Amino acid sequence: MSTNEKIPYKIYLSEEEMPKEWYNVRADMKNKPAPLVNPGTGKPMTAEELSGVFCKELVDQELDDDTKNIPIPEEIFNFYKMYRPSPLVRAYCLEEKLQTPAKIYYKFEGNNTSGSHKLNSAIAQAYYAKKQGLKGVTTETGAGQWGTALSMACSYLDLDCVVYMVKVSYEQKPFRREVMRTYGASVTPSPSDTTEVGKKILAEHPGTTGSLGCAISEAVEYAVTHEGYRYVLGSVLNQVLLHQSVIGLEAKKACEKYGIEPDVIIGCAGGGSNLGGLISPFMGEKLRGEKDYRFIAVEPASCPSFTRGKFAYDFCDTGQICPLAKMYTLGSGFIPSASHAGGLRFHGMSPVLSQLYHDGMMDAVAVEQTAVFEAAERFARVEGILPAPESSHAIKVAIDEALKCKETGEEKTILFGLTGTGYFDMVAYEKFHNGEMSDYVPTDEDLKPGFDSLPDL
Numbered sequence: 001m002s003t004n005e006k007i008p009y010k011i012y013l014s015e016e017e018m019p020k021e022w023y024n025v026r027a028d029m030k031n032k033p034a035p036l037v038n039p040g041t042g043k044p045m046t047a048e049e050l051s052g053v054f055c056k057e058l059v060d061q062e063l064d065d066d067t068k069n070i071p072i073p074e075e076i077f078n079f080y081k082m083y084r085p086s087p088l089v090r091a092y093c094l095e096e097k098l099q100t101p102a103k104i105y106y107k108f109e110g111n112n113t114s115g116s117h118k119l120n121s122a123i124a125q126a127y128y129a130k131k132q133g134l135k136g137v138t139t140e141t142g143a144g145q146w147g148t149a150l151s152m153a154c155s156y157l158d159l160d161c162v163v164y165m166v167k168v169s170y171e172q173k174p175f176r177r178e179v180m181r182t183y184g185a186s187v188t189p190s191p192s193d194t195t196e197v198g199k200k201i202l203a204e205h206p207g208t209t210g211s212l213g214c215a216i217s218e219a220v221e222y223a224v225t226h227e228g229y230r231y232v233l234g235s236v237l238n239q240v241l242l243h244q245s246v247i248g249l250e251a252k253k254a255c256e257k258y259g260i261e262p263d264v265i266i267g268c269a270g271g272g273s274n275l276g277g278l279i280s281p282f283m284g285e286k287l288r289g290e291k292d293y294r295f296i297a298v299e300p301a302s303c304p305s306f307t308r309g310k311f312a313y314d315f316c317d318t319g320q321i322c323p324l325a326k327m328y329t330l331g332s333g334f335i336p337s338a339s340h341a342g343g344l345r346f347h348g349m350s351p352v353l354s355q356l357y358h359d360g361m362m363d364a365v366a367v368e369q370t371a372v373f374e375a376a377e378r379f380a381r382v383e384g385i386l387p388a389p390e391s392s393h394a395i396k397v398a399i400d401e402a403l404k405c406k407e408t409g410e411e412k413t414i415l416f417g418l419t420g421t422g423y424f425d426m427v428a429y430e431k432f433h434n435g436e437m438s439d440y441v442p443t444d445e446d447l448k449p450g451f452d453s454l455p456d457l
């Protein structure tokens with residue numbers, strides 16, 4: 001410990017040290033992520049086609065594989081200043097508890113009302129919608145963090161916010177819903193009868209509790225059938241990874257300030273936005289051959305896109321109305337087991353991260369949910385923060401890595417993303433405490449219908 005005594009428990013950058021530009025990791029990738037494809041024509045989506053669904057400037061960001069640094073507009077920067085920089089925390093207490101020679105750091109993104117990193121992209125997407133003169137934006141939300149973040153951003157900018165919330169979450173998390181309504185959003189449980197695609201899904205699967213893919217279809221339909229509305233998405237897309245690079249840029253600067261050199265960088269992976277954001281600047285160094293890091297994506301064993309998915313073109317939504325993305329996917333027909341409580345339930349993965357994983361630039365592991373909640377509780381009891389179940393996937397693997405160091409005596413430096421807080425997830429914690437949580441892992445047979453739903457391309 002003696003060499004690290006100079007490192008404070010929490011490292012905060014000053015306002016002046018906050019990044020003024022986002023970093024676009026695609027600029028440093030030799031193998032670019034595959035383009036979005038129009039399911040009708042089988043050809044790459046043009047900017048014009050995309051601008052019917054997304055805001056214009058966000059379309060430009062989506063398609064830009066070459067510009068390395070993109071300035072953060074002043075209005076967004078000013079909003080960031082309300083809750084950023086986020087701290088880089090040295091987990092001294094956890095290290096002590098584990099008796100590990102490893103040094104553990106986490107970048108904590110839960111210090112805002114929405115409770116997660118999602119606000120970093122929500123404010124950017126709302127800003128560009130406002131700048132384009134739109135009336136409002138539509139979106140889906142699963143666990144509710146993205147919808148909350150977007151409703152905060154929209155109320156700040158005086159934009160209408162229409163949220164389709166996966167029905168099971170709508171019912172299990174009424175307080176999330178009320179936070180969104182407090183910020184002025186309208187929240188509809190999905191599938192609903194307010195859209196054609198919702199009606200169709202309800203007819204085919206009566207009693208369904210919904211899925212993210214289904215809520216996306218409804219939100220897109222609302223946007224394209226209402227004048228002055230566009231659709232926004234909280235993860236997966238290239239533009240979202242770009243906005244989330246603010247996490248990695250701050251983390252890297254904080255590391256440099258104190259001479260911290262991470263060996264392993266770990267993040268949970270749902271659609272890939274926090275992980276992509278955290279690792280981007282470090283991955284850039286690796287891609288340019290300047291430095292080496294081990295990157296680990298952690299996903300739930302019950303929704304294993306990276307570790308058991310196929311790298312293929314697929315729909316992002318159940319209704320199959322969105323463009324096709326080439327990604328690691330379980331198929332848009334995949335719906336995670338109802339016993340799955342830990343979030344990260346999207347069937348696909350960011351095309352950027354998918355390409356990097358395919359090229360062997362990063363690793364992925366799948367973990368079972370009771371082990372995730374054990375890690376969450378262990379962490380909460382020594383570090384104080386009550387982590388989101390999603391974030392706890394990263395905690396689980398960070399602890400595993402630290403315990404390996406204990407065996408080998410290696411003094412590795414581990415950095416992980418602590419994406420948010422878990423106050424709205426107490427139903428899942430309750431299940432865990434009552435011993436009612438099961439570790440369902442889908443069989444190959446269970447995964448087959450999802451794979452069968454993959455389009456031929």
Ligand SMILES: *Cc1c(COP(=O)(O)O)cnc(C)c1O
Pocket residue numbers: 115116117118145146234235236268269270271272273274275344388390391419420421
């Ligand atoms: C949404 C969310 C995630 C997963 O999304 P990614 O796009 O994979 O980052 C992880 N943690 C929290 C707290 C979230 O809200």
